[in-house]
Amino acid sequence: MSDFKDFIGSDKGPQCPRTYILALTDTLNVVSGKWKLPIIAALLRGVSRFKDLLDSTEKITPRMLSKELKELEMNSIVERKVYSQTPVLIEYKLTKSGKEIANVIDSMIDWGMVHRTQVITDGDAVKTS
Amino acid sequence: MSDFKDFIGSDKGPQCPRTYILALTDTLNVVSGKWKLPIIAALLRGVSRFKDLLDSTEKITPRMLSKELKELEMNSIVERKVYSQTPVLIEYKLTKSGKEIANVIDSMIDWGMVHRTQVITDGDAVKTS
């Protein structure tokens, strides 16, 4: 398993592997922003059509949904399939990697939960934006 | 352990616990943006003074460093200590939670590494921004 603490162990010591930085950047691109996670959550629930994603992702506009789906597709998180039925059916679904991002989200939730209890028992405040 | 897949299991079924969303939002606030992770990395290396953080976080301006440190302090990721020596010494250090965020970063790196190999063996492209 990778260890962030290891490779940043010293300023003059071994440099951070470039591959780690690339991997981290990829992940940040997938989880950052207002809409990526809500869309991925809907896709994990099995929602697959543009219109259904619009409905189940509250307050998103078609422009944003379109833009985000394109980015997710470019990053191989989502696959777009066209079925030339009538009316045309376009199906968005998560790739293998797309499904596996749920593990990262789990670890984010876990840290956040522990963090909140630690902050409360330390008497500090949490900004609930 | 929390499971994102569970609580989003169905549209009409059990709602996503609000605490999960709050936890996830907390985590996103800590890892999102251009400077948070570079600063945390420097702090993990033991860099602690404003001037040293400025030097070891390449291209950051004092304005941004100041702003980010304030946010990290508000979110109990960083502690600011003033030593009334002369010249005054101000020390920034990670809290317990602040150090533990490294686990989340590790899981982000892991997903990113696996994702890249999967994308390559599937013949897809990865956007290397």
Place this chain on the structure above:
DNA sequence: ATGTTCAGTATACAAAAGTATACTGATATT
């Protein structure tokens, strides 16, 4: 008295991310 270091702040601007609202074009239904 002038300069240097530390720890920032002030002002103005540029770029990225997100919103609002309306529209398109293909096909099918009434």
Place this chain on the structure above:
DNA sequence: AATATCAGTATACTTTTGTATACTGAACAT
């Protein structure tokens, strides 16, 4: 012929995020 549905696109914003450049003030050092 008019209306509806699906899957988006077009145009014009507003808001948030980040950059550039200069400055402040306290405490020493020369």
